[in-house]
Amino acid sequence: MLDGDGLSLSSIAIDGAPLIQSAFANDANSLTIIEPPQRRFVLETEVHLTPETNTKLMGLYRSNGVWCTQCEPEGFRRITYYLDRPDCLAVFKVTITADEKVAPVLLSNGNLVNQGDAGDGRHFAVWEDPHPKPAYLFAMVAGDLGSITDSFTTASGRKVDLAIYCEHGKESQCDWAMDSLKRSMAWDEKRFGREYDLDIFNIVAVSDFNFGAMENKGLNIFNDRLVFAQPESATDANYAGIERVIAHEYFHNWTGNRITCRDWFQLCLKEGLTVYRDQEFSSDERSRPVQRIHNVQGLRSAQFPEDSGPLAHAPRPDHYKEINNFYTTTVYEKGAEIVRMLATLLGEAGFRKGMDLYFERHDGEATTIEAFLQVFADSSGMDLDQFKTWYLQAGTPQVSVRDSYDAKSQTYSLELDQLTASTPGQLEKSALTIPIRFGLIGPNGSPLGWTSVSGAEVRDDLIVLSEDSAMLRFEGVANRPVPSLFREFSAPVQVHADRSQEDMLFLARHDSDPFNRWEALQEVSSTLLIDAVGGKPWSAPALDGLRSAMLETLESRELDNAFKALALDIPDTSVLGQKIGKDIDPANISATRKAFIAALFAPAVETLETAYDGLSSSKPYAPDAEQAGRRALRNQLLKLVVTASKDDQLAVKQYDDASNMTDRFAALAIVGTQWTNDASAMLADFHTHYAIHDPLVLDKWLTVSARADDDDVIGRMEAILADPAFPKSNPNRLRSLVGSFVLANPVQFTRVDGAGFRFVTRFVADVDGRNPQVAARVLTGFRIWPILEPKRREAARAALTSLAAIGQPQSQYCRHSGTDACGLAERTDECQRLEDFFFGAK
Amino acid sequence: MRTDTEHTIFLKDYAPSPYRIVAVDLDFDVSDKVTITRAQLTIEPGDDTPRVRRWCLTETG
Numbered sequence: 065m066l067d068g069d070g071l072s073l074s075s076i077a078i079d080g081a082p083l084i085q086s087a088f089a090n091d092a093n094s095l096t097i098i099e100p101p102q103r104r105f106v107l108e109t110e111v112h113l114t115p116e117t118n119t120k121l122m123g124l125y126r127s128n129g130v131w132c133t134q135c136e137p138e139g140f141r142r143i144t145y146y147l148d149r150p151d152c153l154a155v156f157k158v159t160i161t162a163d164e165k166v167a168p169v170l171l172s173n174g175n176l177v178n179q180g181d182a183g184d185g186r187h188f189a190v191w192e193d194p195h196p197k198p199a200y201l202f203a204m205v206a207g208d209l210g211s212i213t214d215s216f217t218t219a220s221g222r223k224v225d226l227a228i229y230c231e232h233g234k235e236s237q238c239d240w241a242m243d244s245l246k247r248s249m250a251w252d253e254k255r256f257g258r259e260y261d262l263d264i265f266n267i268v269a270v271s272d273f274n275f276g277a278m279e280n281k282g283l284n285i286f287n288d289r290l291v292f293a294q295p296e297s298a299t300d301a302n303y304a305g306i307e308r309v310i311a312h313e314y315f316h317n318w319t320g321n322r323i324t325c326r327d328w329f330q331l332c333l334k335e336g337l338t339v340y341r342d343q344e345f346s347s348d349e350r351s352r353p354v355q356r357i358h359n360v361q362g363l364r365s366a367q368f369p370e371d372s373g374p375l376a377h378a379p380r381p382d383h384y385k386e387i388n389n390f391y392t393t394t395v396y397e398k399g400a401e402i403v404r405m406l407a408t409l410l411g412e413a414g415f416r417k418g419m420d421l422y423f424e425r426h427d428g429e430a431t432t433i434e435a436f437l438q439v440f441a442d443s444s445g446m447d448l449d450q451f452k453t454w455y456l457q458a459g460t461p462q463v464s465v466r467d468s469y470d471a472k473s474q475t476y477s478l479e480l481d482q483l484t485a486s487t488p489g490q491l492e493k494s495a496l497t498i499p500i501r502f503g504l505i506g507p508n509g510s511p512l513g514w515t516s517v518s519g520a521e522v523r524d525d526l527i528v529l530s531e532d533s534a535m536l537r538f539e540g541v542a543n544r545p546v547p548s549l550f551r552e553f554s555a556p557v558q559v560h561a562d563r564s565q566e567d568m569l570f571l572a573r574h575d576s577d578p579f580n581r582w583e584a585l586q587e588v589s590s591t592l593l594i595d596a597v598g599g600k601p602w603s604a605p606a607l608d609g610l611r612s613a614m615l616e617t618l619e620s621r622e623l624d625n626a627f628k629a630l631a632l633d634i635p636d637t638s639v640l641g642q643k644i645g646k647d648i649d650p651a652n653i654s655a656t657r658k659a660f661i662a663a664l665f666a667p668a669v670e671t672l673e674t675a676y677d678g679l680s681s682s683k684p685y686a687p688d689a690e691q692a693g694r695r696a697l698r699n700q701l702l703k704l705v706v707t708a709s710k711d712d713q714l715a716v717k718q719y720d721d722a723s724n725m726t727d728r729f730a731a732l733a734i735v736g737t738q739w740t741n742d743a744s745a746m747l748a749d750f751h752t753h754y755a756i757h758d759p760l761v762l763d764k765w766l767t768v769s770a771r772a773d774d775d776d777v778i779g780r781m782e783a784i785l786a787d788p789a790f791p792k793s794n795p796n797r798l799r800s801l802v803g804s805f806v807l808a809n810p811v812q813f814t815r816v817d818g819a820g821f822r823f824v825t826r827f828v829a830d831v832d833g834r835n836p837q838v839a840a841r842v843l844t845g846f847r848i849w850p851i852l853e854p855k856r857r858e859a860a861r862a863a864l865t866s867l868a869a870i871g872q873p874q875s876q877y878c879r880h881s882g883t884d885a886c887g888l889a890e891r892t893d894e895c896q897r898l899e900d901f902f903f904g905a906k
Numbered sequence: 907m908r909t910d911t912e913h914t915i916f917l918k919d920y921a922p923s924p925y926r927i928v929a930v931d932l933d934f935d936v937s938d939k940v941t942i943t944r945a946q947l948t949i950e951p952g953d954d955t956p957r958v959r960r961w962c963l964t965e966t967g
Contacts, residue, residue, distance in 0.1 A: 074942075100925065104950040113941045124941060131936055144945040147927055154927045154948075162936035196928075206936050329917045382917040 066095040066145040069123070069138070073145070074110040095145040109145055118142075119793065119834050127272035128231065130207030131167065132285055134278055137328055137387050140199035150325045151430035153196035160206055161188040167206040169229060173197070173281045175263050193281055195261065196428065198324055203280030205268045210235045214242050216249050218259045224249075230269040230291065237292035240303055240687065241267065241310050248311040251345050256419055258318045267291065267310075271759065274795050274837045277309050279316035286313070289760050289796055295685040297754070297761045299726040300695055303687035307349065312342035318423065326430045328387045332379040332455065333433050336399020340407075343400060350689040353578035354626040360553045360579070363401065367393035368558070369642060371460045373847060376487035380433050380455040388837075394458070401556040402454045408499045408526065408554055409451070410444055418443040450530060451497045458487040461496055463529070465561035469544040476504065476514070476541040481533040482557070500527040501554040501577075504538070504545035509574030515540025525551070546570050551577035565591070565606060569613045572631075578623065582631050585614060589660075590635050590643055597644065597656050607664050615668060618675060625679070626693030629700040634661055637810050647853045650810040654773065658707060665708035673714070676701040685724040692726075699730035712740035719746055728754075729764055736768035737809075743772065759791075763800035770805035777812050778823045781805065785827070792831070798838050802827050806845030813845060814852060818859030821846075825867040926952045 070092050076083045078101070089096045095109070118125035123142025124133050133139065141148040158172040164187040170179070174193025182188045209229040216224045226245060228238040245267070252258045267284045269291035277286040290309045293302055319341060320334035347355040370376065370393055377392070379399045384390060407415040418440035425439055433455050441448045464481040480500075484493040503525060506512040519536035521528040527536065546567050550559055571584040588610050592602045617623060617631045637657060641648040665672060679698040683691070706715050715731040722728035732750055735743045747769060755765035770781060781801060784790055791797050806813055806824055813820040824842060832839040849860045929948035934941060 100949070102951055104928075104948065107947045107949055108944065109947075110942060110944045113943060114939070115941055116938070124943075131941070144932070144943050146945070146947070147923055147925070149923065152923060152927055154930045156930045156932065159931075159933045160936060161934065166938070167936060204934060206934075327917070327920050329920075383914050385914050 067138070067141040067148040068093050068095055068145045069142040071095075071111045071113075071142070071145060074112055075108075076110075077108040079105050080108070090145075093141075111144055113143065120837075121272060121274045121795075121835070124204070125272075127270040129166075130205065130209065130268075130270060131162075132205045132207070132268065132270050133203050133280075134274070134285065135202050135280070136200040136278060137331075138200070140202055143202075146199050148199050150198040150200060150327060150330075153198055153324070153428075153430060155196050156191075156193045156202060158191045158193075158202075158204060159188060160191075160204060161186055162206045165208075167208060169205065169207055169209045169211075171203075171205040171229070171266055171268065171283055173201070173203055173283050175282075193262075195281060195322065197281050197321060198430065201279070201281045201321055201324075203278070203283040203285055205229070205283065205285070208232070209268070212238050212242060214246065216246050216260070216265075218249075219253045220259060222259070222263075224260050224262070225264050226266075227264075228267045228269065228291065230288065231271070234269070234288075234292055237294050237297075238269070240293040240298075241269075241286075241291045241306055244307040244310040245314060247307075247349065248314040248345060251311070251348065252315060252318070252341075255344065255348070256318070256341070256416070256423075258423070260317065261322070265314075271796070272794060274835070277313045279313040279320055281317070281321050284313045286310075287796065289763065292760055293687070295687075295724045295726075297725050297758050298687075299729050299764075300687060300692035301726075304346070304350065304692070308342050308346050311345045312338055315341045315345070322428065323423070323426045324430045326432050328384075328390070329380060329382065330432050331387075331390060332395045332399040332402075333431070333436055335396045336379065336401075337403050337436075339396050339400035340403040343404075351624050351626045351693065353582070354624070354630060354693075356552055356579050357582055357627075357630050359397070359400075363393070363397050363556060365638060365642070367397045367556075368460050369847065370394055371398070371458060371487070372485070373850065374488055375847070376458040376490075378456050378458045378490070382456075398556055405454070405497075405499050405555055406440060406448075406451070408501065409497070409528070410440060410446070414444050415440075450495075453494050453496055457484065457493060457496070458490055459484040459493065461498065461555075461557040463498065463550075463555075463557045463559050465547075465549060465559060467547060469541070471544065474539070474541050476538040476545055478519075478536040478538070478547065479533070480520070480527075480529050480536070482529060483532070495530065495532045498529040498555045498557060500529055500549055501525055501551035502527055503548045503551065503576065504541065505548055505571070505574055506543050506545060509570075511576070512541055512543060512545045514538040526554075546574075548575045548577055548580050550580075551575075552579050553583075563587075565609060569609055572613045573616060578627055581617070582627070585610070585617070585631055586633075586635055588613075590640060593635065593640055593653075593657060593660055594644055596660065597640070597653055602660065602663070611664055611668060614664075615671060618671075624693055625697040626689070629693070629696040632697075632700050632704065634664075638808075641810065641848070641851060644851070646851050648851050649816075649853050649856070650814050651816075654811045661704065661707045662710070665704050669705055669709050672701045672705050672708075676705065676714075685726075695726050695730075699727065699734075702730065703734050706734050706738065706740070712738075712742050715740075716742050716746070725754075725761070725764075729768075732764075733768050733771075737771045737773060739772045739774035743774075759794075759796070763796055766797065766800040767804040767808075770801050771809045773809070773811055775812075777805070777809070778819050781823065793834060795835060795838050798831065798835075799841065802842050806842055810848070814848065814856050814860075816855050816859060818863055821860050821863035822866070825863045829867055922952055924952050925949050 073090050076088060087098055113124055115124045115126045115131055122134055122139040124131060138148055140146055156173060160170040160172065161182050162170060164185055170189035172191035174191050176189060177192045178190040180188060210232040211227050211229045212235050214226045216226055218224060226242065228242055230238055249260055262282045265282055267286055269286050269288040271288050273287035276290055277284060290306050293306055315338050319337045325331060325333050343355060343359055377394060379394055379402060381390065410418060421439040421443045422436060426435060437448045437452055461482050461484045466479040468477045482495060482498060504512040516539045517536060520534040548571055565588055568584040568588045572581050575581045592606055596602055614632055618628055634657065637650050637654045640653050641650055676698055679694050681694065702715055702718060706712050712735050715734045719728055719731035732746055735746050751765050755762040784801060828839045828843055846860060849857055927947050927949050931946040933944040
């Protein structure tokens, strides 16, 4: 039986002979040959498609006049009847015929083997991909596109032709993506010994795309926001994002394409590993500590809440109803953390040895997590049975730390406990192998050594915690140390350690690990803020200590500017809300946070302004790490000055004087989100002079418009959506406006009067029929409900109930957000509780 | 996103397909109103190939 999805069969034959009706059975979603030959045979089918009406953007569809495809995970069955499963590997030959004027560019996977005139103004192209691949990696593109070309010579001396196709007139905006591609190809050769394997590598940028990009073999298709960049319209963050995603999709050529997944349960095999690889690429290209902090911020803000809520699932689940619901941060980001822990346990050389064996042993296969781990076990001799639990177990482990020092015996004791709470459908949890990078720091800030250690496996700077608890005893420790644990965030866990502000600020000043220096400053700020939200105001000495440590960081000569920018940041409202964990009032948290920043930095405004001035530069814009770091710090200082002084004039001046989008947008974002006196005029100016000419700049305007901390923001967003000129079918525009509101404006989204919730549910009701994936992503913002205070929870329920009442047969929220057991087999207690809360117990 | 899947898929139920597709010849006739897709799938009965055996040996889940 072959899979189909909405197909209409026109003809069918086997080995050239048409089949009689009784020889097969078909409907829109399947095709069954009643008695298939027990030998090799050729099945011929013909179906008719209407890409123009395909608004789900899955299968073959038309974007801005261009025919293109998206087949992962199950889109190929919307193109033809097929064994649409990832372990079905076949070689593909593709012939495309189209009107030469409408579609002068005809592309598919592999190498171009023939092209020519087809008569009547039409032409054809034939592509062959010699590498067997699953159907989800199939792609074709036909349209009128511009392009830039280049080439790359592989380490073995083979020339690869590179091209990026795009809308005419945008060619000059593709240079950074091409540069990123060439650097990615060189990096994969150097770091993992992987060469590209075809004569051609093409990228196509399309404007209507539900995802970021897709790694189709030899023909990557990208959301154009992840290709186009020029200093006038793209920020440093855009440049870094393009670099990362170009690399990610390219790296899939080996981790995903040459070695693919046996089934969709193994999605983490290709995605977790490839995210790890793109993170390493970005770390090598830019500041490693800064990349690590960004990765951890993303993990904590998205994956940790997922792992502690009703949607918690293992990185390698064991059952599902709907695979689309498993493209999650757990599969991607936690999956990458698992690979990172493996690399930490094995060391750089050991990890590379295992990866080499993986490529050698499984090239050309569709394989499993077990096979992946086996190569590392075989290459290192290490038993990885317990480590495998990371893939099978949901939930974020909690690690508790207690320590003591006995000066008389010069013994330092470190007690560690791990516990993973029950998650839906997985009540019992096992102890995990947790690698803890660490150091002991002496009173003068230097590392402290020890003569012997017992109680757990310790290798150099690595503790391997594999039991529920461990008591480590370090002998011969000359002074009481301050421990620096989980350096580089060596495991995706939450750490509970009752450490004093004094010790944390000591780490912020002296730790040799930049990640933990940043973490220490964040911890001190968070503790003071959370106490204040809870009614315990901060003390002046506490603020003085924090300010002093932050200003020392700012003035450090050894730390890079990008790191300093992060070190000076104050945890945002969402992060604080998650740390508080229950009955939160985001408006109160936000107001407390603003007052905290003002109290912390008001005495230092002059110092911040001097540093800000010192970072100005007249150099022509370049998106490199050095310049981007300088701008990041300068814009961080601008934000602190505006917030602390409650005066937006410095931001207004920067907006007017800016010579690049990074600086202009930073000023706009500060003024727009804080909704200062100049916000309305600045947004109007930005729209008129920049956004109206460029859809990707329009997205920036939409984002800031949605993030305004102002009670009229909802009315303004409704007016934007009601404008007939607003492109309501484009996912990028919709996500920029409503997605930004849901995810980055917690105060207005969770308004106690429910207006924010109702705005979103009205939007979902409107967009659901056109693009359910956009609707689903927007609705995930409601996952904040369990930690809201009771009035806001009720408001969320009322809004969702009204959504259900306007025509959805089941809970729309549960259906879209995946909480209908998240595609899991049974409705778990957690899921039932969630639905009962919103819709009443049945 | 299709959300109307009625049945649950379990990892433990994984089995190689009894048939495999070894070669695909696709022909797209693209035009404004309709795109005609002709597919020639070279199909053969599956057997316990070395590759499949290896999957089974390494799969313990």
